[in-house]
Every structure is written in structure tokens, then in C-alpha cells.
Amino acid sequence: MSEVLAVSKPGDWRATDPQNTLYVDLPAGRVVIELAPAFAPLHVENIKRLVREGYYDGLRIIRVQDNYVAQWADPDNRHPTASSGKSMPPEFERPLTANIPFSMLPDGDVYAPEVGFSGGLPAARDAKHGLMWLAHCYGMVGVGRDVNPGSGSGAEIYVVIGHSPRHLDRNVALVGRVLRGIELLSSLPRGTAAMGFYEKPQQPAAIMKVRLEADVAAAEREDLEVIRTDTQTFAALIESRRNRWDSWFAYRADRVELCNVPIAVRTAAAKAPSSKAP
Amino acid sequence: MSEVLAVSKPGDWRATDPQNTLYVDLPAGRVVIELAPAFAPLHVENIKRLVREGYYDGLRIIRVQDNYVAQWADPDNRHPTASSGKSMPPEFERPLTANIPFSMLPDGDVYAPEVGFSGGLPAARDAKHGLMWLAHCYGMVGVGRDVNPGSGSGAEIYVVIGHSPRHLDRNVALVGRVLRGIELLSSLPRGTAAMGFYEKPQQPAAIMKVRLEADVAAAEREDLEVIRTDTQTFAALIESRRNRWDSWFAYRADRVELCNVPIAVRTAAAKAPSSKAP
Numbered sequence A, B: 001m002s003e004v005l006a007v008s009k010p011g012d013w014r015a016t017d018p019q020n021t022l023y024v025d026l027p028a029g030r031v032v033i034e035l036a037p038a039f040a041p042l043h044v045e046n047i048k049r050l051v052r053e054g055y056y057d058g059l060r061i062i063r064v065q066d067n068y069v070a071q072w073a074d075p076d077n078r079h080p081t082a083s084s085g086k087s088m089p090p091e092f093e094r095p096l097t098a099n100i101p102f103s104m105l106p107d108g109d110v111y112a113p114e115v116g117f118s119g120g121l122p123a124a125r126d127a128k129h130g131l132m133w134l135a136h137c138y139g140m141v142g143v144g145r146d147v148n149p150g151s152g153s154g155a156e157i158y159v160v161i162g163h164s165p166r167h168l169d170r171n172v173a174l175v176g177r178v179l180r181g182i183e184l185l186s187s188l189p190r191g192t193a194a195m196g197f198y199e200k201p202q203q204p205a206a207i208m209k210v211r212l213e214a215d216v217a218a219a220e221r222e223d224l225e226v227i228r229t230d231t232q233t234f235a236a237l238i239e240s241r242r243n244r245w246d247s248w249f250a251y252r253a254d255r256v257e258l259c260n261v262p263i264a265v266r267t268a269a270a271k272a273p274s275s276k277a278p
Helices: A002-006 A041-052 A182-186 A232-242 A268-275 B002-006 B041-052 B182-186 B232-242 B268-275
Strands: A013-015 A021-026 A029-035 A060-064 A069-073 A114-118 A121-126 A131-134 A140-143 A157-160 A174-180 A209-212 A224-227 A265-267 B013-015 B021-026 B029-035 B060-064 B069-073 B114-118 B121-126 B131-134 B140-143 B157-160 B174-180 B209-212 B224-227 B265-267
Touching: A002 A232, A029 A041, A029 A182, A041 A174, A041 A209, A174 A182, A174 A224, A224 A232, A265 A268, B002 B232, B029 B041, B029 B182, B041 B174, B041 B209, B174 B182, B174 B224, B224 B232, B265 B268
Parallel strands: none
Antiparallel strands: A013 A224, A021 A029, A021 A209, A029 A174, A060 A069, A069 A157, A114 A121, A121 A131, A140 A157, A140 A174, A224 A265, B013 B224, B021 B029, B021 B209, B029 B174, B060 B069, B069 B157, B114 B121, B121 B131, B140 B157, B140 B174, B224 B265
């Protein structure tokens, strides 16, 4: 994979969209999340309203369940804002339309008729029923809800930190993916109550501040770039994961599963060296 | 799943085998590993020799790579023992024989012709070629090796702490599974050098002591029981994961992937209540 990325061209990458990128600041550092308005536009809009209302600032991570999720919320609704009680319709799937990109993987999937990548996100589709949805891979970000499918507002957010819980697909609104800093969530102490909830507030688990990249001064931005998933370079990256050609491998799988394909992210500054002529 | 386990019978569970169970003591607590002599007998034998030689005592976890593995070793070979330099032949697959149990999952797999469970471990098989092997699910324990497939001794051990890296199947000797305490490994700080290696020794990552359960006084044993994977109860557990019947689920997958089936573990003391008549 590193060999594929080393010869990538500037056009194989895209900058994050400041209007759809979140900076989540924890005491230990920053988690950067790319939002997915193509799949959950109403949830994403409400999350952006919550960010600008300061709703998340000062909340805590209340749940870290091993091999599953890290989650933050205001469980007792002690600090409501104008948008924190607004429930969104269940954006769990979207219609399969011609204008949405999809780079299909060749090796099948246990859960869905077809899987692949759409706009830099792991996705699945069912052509027969004309539906498409995001897949619960490591690092994906979803909106917690109650039993009523239309009860999610974005006030409660979880991030997948374990083996892909694909049974959640089509059951919640996935709203984005962690681009950087997931290890700050995945290495948090696990909660000791049922379902990984913390029994008491944990020191390292405060959400200090959440901001939209667009609201951060240009000089302070992360300048991340994400690999485009509809290019020859990404197809080569997939091939490099299907068949590991380094000599360590005694057996080459000749196959790859959706959540085992890394969607590369880099700092934009890194593009300069790799675009120089040798 | 909890409903299935609540009505399980004593015969649905088996005690751990003291001759094939390891206690790995870290400063934060104990990791219990069940060894898999049916799949990697020579590696398991050598690991047991290393345990009894005290080889692992005082080693450190040297690598924690996010969404991948935690690994311990004596990288500079500063404390060799009689068995630490003994390389084992590559026990990456085993012949498919009639006497080895296999409970097959019905929903297919991206990597293998058939997947299921064998003796409480996630496994795959290829009937056409008469082969069977263990699968790299969360919590599985493997033996690190160099480029030479026959270079693993058990002196270097890794545990899967992320999405299942199934491309490693058939490339390393999987020697067991973590029954308890994986969160002590999965929540360790990630290493900041390439491939998650620690740049300097990390305080919480010492391996204080590793013992075989058989060498621990009876009063100090964990008394764990593992669910049998060849029973009607386990089949019911699989069904409960294929179709989540609680009302939260708006969409039921009707499918389950190998590494999403939990292999339940309990303390033997827990068996008394659940075997009482209601």
C-alpha cells in the first residue's frame, strides 16, 4: 500500500470540505471527523447546528464498550440547546441514484448484495431494491437513537472502535468517518457498567470543544487530504490489499473485505514531496 | 443473546483446560488466554515451555497498533532461554479430518469457502483441499514470525485488537484466544513509531508474569467456563445474532459474519443460579 501511495498524483487526493469537517478536541488531542451529507443530510445539518450552538462543548464520553463503540452525549439532558431536542427522520438508507459514485469491491460481502466506496466512505447497495447505505466499519460515526427509528437528533454520537458491527447497518444514521485521532477514542478505558457505560465520569474523557473546520482560522486548520475512492490509484490500493506482494506472505488471500480496505488520509503538506519529479 | 444464555444448561459450558490456559498478569490486571493445541500443537508446546522457563516474565508490550494488534516480545533477545530460539514448523493450517468438530455458519465469508467454530474458536475450512485453519477475529492470539514461515517460536506473541485482519489467516500460527481481560490490551496507548511500536518503554505495558493455569494453586484459579460451540444452545445464540429480535432493530440482517459471533465466557460460580429451576 505504501508503494501505491508513494506514486500517487495530486489529483488522487481531495481536501476536506471545511463545511463538513468537525474538530473534536479532547484533553489528549484532536479527533477529526468528515461528515457525510450525501447519506444523512438532515442529521448532518442538525449536528452542524449543535456544534454552532456549543451543545457538545463540555460534554463527556459516557460509554466505551470494548470491541464496539465510544459514545458521547448529555444523558440527563442537562444542557439542552435549540436543536438538541429536534429528532430527525431515519436516514438509514438512501435511494440509489445515477449521480452518486460507487466503486464496487469484487469479493462479495456477508451482509449486503454489493459493497464498495462512495465519496471516500465504505458503503453497500442493493440494486434490486434501489437502495444504498453506509457500512459500520472501524472509525465510522453514527447517531444514537431510542427505539423509535425517528428519534435520533445528533445529540448522541458514537464511533466504532472494534470489529465492524455490520448488523447496525440500515438501523442508524451513519453521519461520517474519523479521519484522524481515532486512537484517542479507542484507547480510552473501557466502561465497567453494562454496555460499557462509565460508572463515574472519567478524567480523560471530556469533550472540550467541537468546531466546524469552517469556523476555525485558516492558520489553525489541519489541512487533511483524503484519497479519492473513484480513481485508478485507489483501485491499485485495493489490489495491493487483496494480494499482499511482500515476501512475508506465505499465502495471498486474493480477496479483501470492505472494512479491511484503509481509506488513506494525509496532511496536505505531504503532497509537495510526493509531487516532485524524482 | 442474554436470553439464550439465561436458559443455557450446565452441559452447554465446558471448563478451561488448566494444561492449555495461560494467565498473563499485567499491572492493570489479568489476561486469560485459552491455547489451541488442536491447531498448533508444536507452537503451543513451545509456548508452555517458555512459560515454565519464565521467559515472558518481565517482558514488555512493545507494539500496540491501532485497529490491529498488541504484541509482546524481547526484541533484542536480551533474555534468551532454552526454548526461545527454537523455531517451529509453520502450523498455519491443519488437515481436515473427520474427528475435528466444526459448526458451520450459514451466511458465507469473504475469505474462505466455509467458516464456523471448532472447539470454541473461530475457524475456516476448504473441503476441496482438505484444509482447516483458525481465523483472525478480535481477541485471537498469534505467533509473530520473520519472513521465513518456519521462524516463529512463540517468543513473540500478538493479540488482535481491531477489525479482523483476515488476510493474516494461513500466514501465521494462531495459538489461542483471549477469554478475559482483552480490554487491558485494547485500551493501551498506541505506539507512535511505525507499525505501532513504542518509541520508549511504556509504564502500563509490562508483562509481570505468565503462568499456566495448571501451575496456579486451585484457590487462585479463575474458574472460567466457555460456551460449547457444538450445541443447540450455541446454534440458538448464532440465530439471536443473525436476527436481533429486540424492538430497537428497524432492519434485521438475517445474516452474521464469523467474527461478529461472540463466544461466551463466564465464571464457573455463575453456573449455579442459571441451572436452578425457575
